[in-house]
Amino acid sequence: MGLRRRLATLAVDATHVLVVEAPGAWLARVAIEREIGRRGWWLATSPADADALVTVGTPGPQLSERVESAWGQLPGPRSRTAIADHTNTTSVQTALDRVAAELLDPERQIRDARDREGFTSDQMSGDSDMDMSPSGIPLAEGGDDRDGLEMDELHVPLGPVLPHWPAGVVLRCTLQGDVVVAAEASVLDESDCTPVRLEPNERAALRCDQLASLLALSGWADGRAAAVHVRDALVDEPDTAAGTILLDELRRRLRRARLLRWSLRGIGDLRAGDRPDTPPHLHGDVYERLARLVDQARAELTGDEATPAPQASVPELLAVAERLVVGLDLAAARLVVASLAIDVATTSNLAPHQNEESPDA
Amino acid sequence: MFVDVVFWVMTVVAVVMGAAVFVVDSMARATYALALSFVAVGVQVLLLHQDYVGVIVILMMVMxxxxxAVYMVMFMGMNPALMPMSMVHDKRKALAAASVVFLTLAAGALLIPWPTRRGQPSSDTTRALGEALMGSKMLVMTVVSPVMVATIVAGIVIASKRSRYDRLGDDLRGAADHSADPQRGGVGR
Amino acid sequence: MTLQTVLLLAAALFSIGLYGAISQQVVVMVMMGLELMINGLILAAAGFWWFLFPHPSGQVLLMVIIAAMTVEMAIGFAVATLLHRDHEADMTDMAGDLSE
Amino acid sequence: MPEAATSSLTLVPVGWVVLAGAIVLGLAWFAATVDGVATARAEASPTGLGRPLREVARLMRQRRRATVEADTPLWRIGSGGLVVIATLMVIVVPLGPWTVFDSPVGVVWFNAMDVCVWALVWLTGWGPNSAHGLVGGYRFLAHGLGYELPLMFALVAPPIAAHSLRVGDVAAAQHGLWFVVWMPIAFLVYLIGVLGFSVWGPFSAAVGSDIAGGVAAELSGLDRLLFLTGRYALLAAGAAFAVPMFLGGGAGPLLPGWLWVIVKTIVVLTALVLARRRLPVLRPDLFMEVGWLVLLPAALVQVLVVSVIAVWRG
Incomplete structure (x- = not known):
């Protein structure tokens, strides 16, 4: 028994956590991520990779439904917890301590496993009598792809339970192979969204967080770590001068990354000529928008009147995303969505002009 | 002894997997059954002391x-789900033809009085193959090589819809309109 | 491992492949039948070489067979793609108008 | 079976393949530790050294997942096969004076084994009946089409100089001057190929975070453990094979040959592991053209240069 217990203790020291963020709770998510890093735990890449599911913020009914289905995909031993928006370090720590204790509790895990087995066998038997749809999954149907070949279409929703994805957003993609042929974006629980007002340093940190997501998607681990480091410093430290130095350093580092530029250049190119109605700060390709994210963070932090941080409304951003991802492969589509820096909670119900004259400028 | 055991195991694998190609319910399984059949034959060619040819058979066929498998999935539209599938015509005739061919070949293999071996294998069969290809059988090499090149070109011409002229313009200097190019490539043309 | 057993196995592979090549409707499956037939040929050639005439030039024949197979596959894939594009046909019965 | 040609190596019985497997796993553990330490340093989190042990414990404890309508046998073959392939690669590498499999075409054998990774990674993505896994599988094949041919030609250069496809002969032919010195391009292309077939670092698009882990998205428990171990083991096998091909095999002062092989392997392996965090993923659609228009001609020029020198030296 001692060995089993020791194995479990070791295992829990490497817990992988899937964090699901409800719109508006990104500060709580940052707190969770930092606590996970401090413990040497990991952020999970998918439900199958996760031992624990942490919901931050208060998810609406639609998001709750998705979280529930993701919870069903955790292999087990598993544990879940929820953390409200307004949070401090202690509450995050106690929540994760509880997760660790639950994962270590053998009886609880055995009970959980037993309950699940009954559940899955019911599900399987119900649907298997349909002939052309094994287990209730309809077969894919064909359609012409961009090279004129008829190919199967797969319907894959991206988000909301997906790492490095804007909270509360769903992009329903139609894929052929890995090429997006059609996309439809929406916000879950739209009516429940309440705008969140952030301090300047927090808004700069939000930009860094979005930058970190983009760098994570590009696969550059050290770049992401650098952006996360700046983000955490900005959250902790409202001091403008120190933050500016960090941001400038990050900017220089990004500019030196040749391979990153090579890999992001030319994707999701939005030109003023094609679409004059789109906000100008979205123009350019993913790489230009990435560089602009750092500049925006700097402008937010310093409250620079000359370069006010522009905002586009969420419906505008979603429309741009829908249009840009068509014809791209899944990797490029993800990069485009990340580069648009969509944040439902800080922008949703605010028209662009209202946001600019917020008092903290 | 060891050689015989391996030979018989590989025989069973080659035949069973070969038959499985036309029996199993999934395109992926059919393709990889065929791959396994080829790997088994590749091992047997190794046992027959043609090291280079044997390893090349394994390498090429797995690749x-x-x-x-990708073509299978692409053109046949199968989910990974196992769907019973039977897409055959003239099954009975085909079976009869195959049986007749097998019996004829088998009878030939067993009944023909094969001559005894002439000559001795060289000590390094791979070197011998290389010297043959680059020496007395040079003609084979010089014929096969252009045929291969022609195959590559012909394959691309038949299969692709957009040619390099569509991508890079009539003078091949680079596309006028990059935004219309769904695949811009990595060397910045 | 004798010449007879090797040839029997080769004959079996060839016949299975022949059955597939005749009976299958889907172009790629027909190609798999052809592959299996060539598989048998490779084995038979290797057997003849080793048991009857292990002279260096014999292996060259095997290389030619393998080269022929790659040509067959490459062109086969290309034609399958062309058929699929032009006619949305993946069955041999539907490919009749290619010969017109 | 008449043993063909001459070889300076001692052929050990087949049973020693177990030791070869153990060495591969040991090197894989080492690689995982290096990666753990690098990660802990970059992300300012504790416990770099113990990460592999904890991760193994976690995955041993986790349950295996079953997805709806999965093709379970193919899925298990794919995730479990990588370790086997890594072992099959490494048996042609002479450890000082000993070798398990002294094939006269050892270099081609290694190449055939690395092609098997194509099949296994694709099957891992195909098996679970999941869109992200399938996309990951496609991506790996797209990368494969880009790196495989340059890798093949990079592997051709040392045997041309050594006049033999036998790995032991290639190692022995480098007395005095290692091949890496006068075949730097081949060495570089070879390392790119190793990163490619290990699905590692710049070539990890198939398991990218943009597709929720790709081919590994649905793996858990033992299957995930085998898959991740397989990736590290492939890196280790690639590093080990570079030693007789480019780095003079067991040649070196003071230490015995077998120890030199291991030391050189560890150096190459560390460099490969550390490449992961420093570079973004090379997107397959971009890398494809680089592979065919830059790496392949470069490798061919290298082969030409080596051939001319080999003829000139007689």
């Missing part, structure tokens, strides 16, 4: 079947 080819990996690509073939």
């Amino acid at each position: 080819e079947m990996a690509v073939m």
Whole structure:
């Protein structure tokens, strides 16, 4: 028994956590991520990779439904917890301590496993009598792809339970192979969204967080770590001068990354000529928008009147995303969505002009 | 002894997997059954002391079947789900023809009084193959090589819709309109 | 491992492949039948070489067979793609108008 | 079976393949530790050294997942096969004076084994009946089409100089001057190929975070453990094979040959592991053209240069 217990203790020291963020709770998510890093735990890449599911913020009914289905995909031993928006370090720590204790509790895990087995066998038997749809999954149907070949279409929703994805957003993609042929974006629980007002340093940190997501998607681990480091410093430290130095350093580092530029250049190119109605700060390709994210963070932090941080409304951003991802492969589509820096909670119900004259400028 | 055991195991694998190609319910399984059949034959060619040819058979066929599986999925539209599938015509005639061919060949293999071996294998069969290809059988090499090149070109011409002229313009200097190019490539043309 | 057993196995592979090549409707499956037939040929050639005439030039024949197979596959894939594009046909019965 | 040609190596019985497997796993553990330490340093989190042990414990404890309508046998073959392939690669590498499999075409054998990775990674993505896994599988094949041919030609250069496809002969032919010195391009292309077939670092698009882990998205428990171990083991096998091909095999002062092989392997392996965090993923659609228009001609020029020198030296 001692060995089993020791194995479990070791295992829990490497817990992988899937964090699901409800719109508006990104500060709580940052707190969770930092606590996970401090413990040497990991952020999970998918439900199958996760031992624990942490919901931050208060998810609406639609998001709750998705979280529930993701919870069903955790292999087990598993544990879940929820953390409200307004949070401090202690509450995050106690929540994760509880997760660790639950994962270590053998009886609880055995009970959980037993309950699940009954559940899955019911599900399987119900649907298997349909002939052309094994287990209730309809077969894919064909359609012409961009090279004129008829190919199967797969319907894959991206988000909301997906790492490095804007909270509360769903992009329903139609894929052929890995090429997006059609996309439809929406916000879950739209009516429940309440705008969140952030301090300047927090808004700069939000930009860094979005930058970190983009760098994570590009696969550059050290770049992401650098952006996360700046983000955490900005959250902790409202001091403008120190933050500016960090941001400038990050900017220089990004500019030196040749391979990153090579890999992001030319994707999701939005030109003023094609679409004059789109906000100008979205123009350019993913790489230009990435560089602009750092500049925006700097402008937010310093409250620079000359370069006010522009905002586009969420419906505008979603429309741009829908249009840009068509014809791209899944990797490029993800990069485009990340580069648009969509944040439902800080922008949703605010028209662009209202946001600019917020008092903290 | 060891050689015989391996030979018989590989015989069973080659035949069973070969038959499985036309029996199993999934395109992926059919393709990789064929790959396994080829790997088994590749091992047997190794046992017959043609090291280079044997390893090349394994290398080529695994690679080819990996690509073939993608074609299978692409053109046949199968979910990974196992769907019973039977897409055959003239099954009975085909079976009869195959049986007749097998019996004829088998009878030939067993009944013909094969001559005894002439000559001795060289001590390094791979070197011998290389010297043959680069020496007395040079003609084979010089014929096969252009045929291969022609195959590559012909394959691309037949299969692709957009040619390099569509991508890079009539003078091949680079596309006028990059935004219309869904695949811009990595060397910045 | 004798010449007879090797040839029997080769004959079996060839016949299975022949059955597939005749009976299958889907172009790629027909190609798999052809592959299996060539598989048998490779084995038979290797057997003849080793048991009857292990002279260096014999292996060259095997290389030619393998080269022929790659040509067959490459062109086969290309034609399958062309058929699929032009006619949305993946069955041999539907490919009749290619010969017109 | 008449043993063909001459070889300076001692052929050990087949049973020693177990030791070869153990060495591969040991090197894989080492690689995982290096990666753990690098990660802990970059992300300012504790416990770099113990990460592999904890991760193994976690995955041993986790349950295996079953997805709806999965093709379970193919899925298990794919995730479990990588370790086997890594072992099959490494048996042609002479450890000082000993070798398990002294094939006269050892270099081609290694190449055939690395092609098997194509099949296994694709099957891992195909098996679970999941869109992200399938996309990951496609991506790996797209990368494969880009790196495989340059890798093949990079592997051709040392045997041309050594006049033999036998790995032991290639190692022995480098007395005095290692091949890496006058075949730097081949060495570089070879390392790119190793990163490619290990699905590692710049070539990890198939398991990318943009597709929720790709081919590994649905793996858990033992299957995930085998898959991740397989990736590290492939890196280790690639590093080990570079030693007789480019780095003079067991040649070196003071230490015995077998120890030199291991030391050189560890150096190459560390460099490969550390490449992961420093570079973004090379997107397959971009890398494809680089592979065919830059790496392949470069490798061919290298082969030409080596051939001319080999003819000139007689």
